[in-house]
Amino acid sequence: MAKRLRPPPAADLLRGGRQSWRWLRFWFPAEGETLRMGRIVGIAAAVGVLAGLMAIWFFSTIEWVRVYALETLGAIHLPMAEGEAALAHPHALPYALLDRLRPGLGACAAGLARLLLPACGALLACLLARRFAPSAGGHGTDTVIAAYHRSDADIPVAVAPVKVLASSLVIGTGGSAGAEGPITQIGATCGALVGRLLRLSAYERRVLLAAGMAAGIGAIFRAPMAGALFAAEVLYRGFDLEGDVLIPSMVASTIAYMTYACAFGWEPVFATPGESFASPVKFLLYALLAFLVAAAVRFNILFFRQTEIAFRRLRLPPWAKPALGGLLVGALGLCFPQILSTGYGFIQRTLLTNDAVLGAFGPHAIALLLALGALKAVATSFTVGSGGAGGMLGPALFSGAMYGAGCGALFALLFPHLGISLANCAMLGMAGYLTAAVRTPLAAILMVSEFTGNHNLLLPSMWVCGLAFLLTPGWTLYKSQLRDRDSSPAHLRRHAGLRHDVAVRVKRKPAKKKRK
DSSP: OOOOOOOOOTHHHHHOTHHHHHHHHHHSOOOTHHHHHHHHHHHHHHHHHHHHHHHHHHHHHHHHHHIIIIIIISOOOOOOOTTOOOOSOTTSHHHHHHHHHHHHHHHHHHHHHHHHHHHHHHHHHHHHHHHHOGGGSSOSHHHHHHHHHHSTTOOOTTHHHHHHHHHHHHHHTTOSOBSHHHHHHHHHHHHHHHHHHTTOOHHHHHHHHHHHHHHHHHHHTTOHHHHHHHHHHTTBSSSOOOGGGHHHHHHHHHHHHHHHHHHHOSSOSSOOOOOOOOOTTHHHHHHHHHHHHHHHHHHHHHHHHHHHHHHHHSOSOTTHHHHHHHHHHHHHHHHOGGGSSOOHHHHHHHTSOHHHHHHHSOTTHHHHHHHHHHHHHHHHHHHHHTTOSOBSHHHHHHHHHHHHHHHHHHHHHHOGGGOOOHHHHHHHHHHHHHHHHHSOHHHHHHHHHHHHTOOTTHHHHHHHHHHHHHHSTTOOSOTTOBSSGGGOHHHHHHHHHHHHHOOOOOOOOOOOOOOO
8 A cells, every 4th residue: 555645844845955855745746857846936936025025125215215315405306107106205204304405405506416416326335335245236137147157156145135225325316227237136146045045956046046036127127027038048148048947937037026016016117109010111220220229239338348447447445436437427417317317217208109209308309319328328337337236237228218219210200101100119229229238139029018018019129139139249248148058167067977977888899800
């Protein structure tokens, strides 16, 4: 008679290791790879909940700093995207007190605050990161990629809270950076923490690290499918994809998205007119858009690399370099406030109808849109290249939207009979720019579709992203990206034991005797 399986105590699961296998074998009576995958997927769901909660805390902190710093002290009222929630209320006591003091300070004091706020935020963030978690500086995603390939998902636990506070100070005070880079490092830290607590193997810790990265992107962007594909694609700059992390990333990203949406709503980040694509002739113009985006990405990456080198060679204290970068951003923000912070509100303005877009950016809309795309790349290089804690994914979307809308306005002026939509061109610009900058074509196509709620542009998005990917070989914002899986030290270490264990025996053929 077969022995009946009994459920082991729940505490066995918390201990990790071999005991948790007993618990899962009772509920999932399978062996081998299926059991291990079920175990990882179940743990990835817990990582998704944790990453979703961290994303809620991160976005809330950014909004509070932005309202009390930029809107109150700097008197800058930046527009917001349709799906963003204004968390700080004007009736809060600090807001009311500062609002009464601001008219007495005058326009000169407000201008001085606009100039100095990005520098002050970058300085405080640098001091905080250097004191508690030095790896929390920079844009974060590159650090996560390096941890996946080279250090077996070893990320200190202090990185997550320090990254939340440091990036909120940089972004909320006007630094030109995005929330997506930091949230990838925050989510990856959650995955690494869970893997360490459960004493999982190096392979399982790497999978959970990627799942946490996907959960962060899926929550902040409200794009769960794009977050899962992003985690699988961003690890390599070539035509390779990390298939092992895809299913756990889907689960973690979905759970994180639902956790985040329960707090901030289920609508997409951006609202669009919902226009569709219905003319193959426009493919020629979209090809020109892809060429412009590829050239802009090359300029962005080259300028960012040179800015990093220049700040590294400066003979200044380490804490003074981010402050100098923030001061340069503040100087640019005096003339072009659109480049400050994430800029999501101005991306939203490019996704309106044609007349509304041209009216929002004034009579010289074409020149201003193209200039804003380049200036955002310059300001982001000053912010992140100097050592500021912020992401480069959001600014890449901003630049892509500006270039796309500017090209769309130019196409509409030259070919009025084609009915060019500026909103469609802005979305295609975002997808193509993101593809060329971080080498994630599939994730870029789905990401733009999900956070705009418009799935009518999948065909032209494939065209633009494919061309942009092919036109920028070897160019990427992330230095830690590898060519393919065969170049990854993590895969080499994983398969090294197998190669040593398998003995290849070569039988020698007996020599033929010569006939006498």
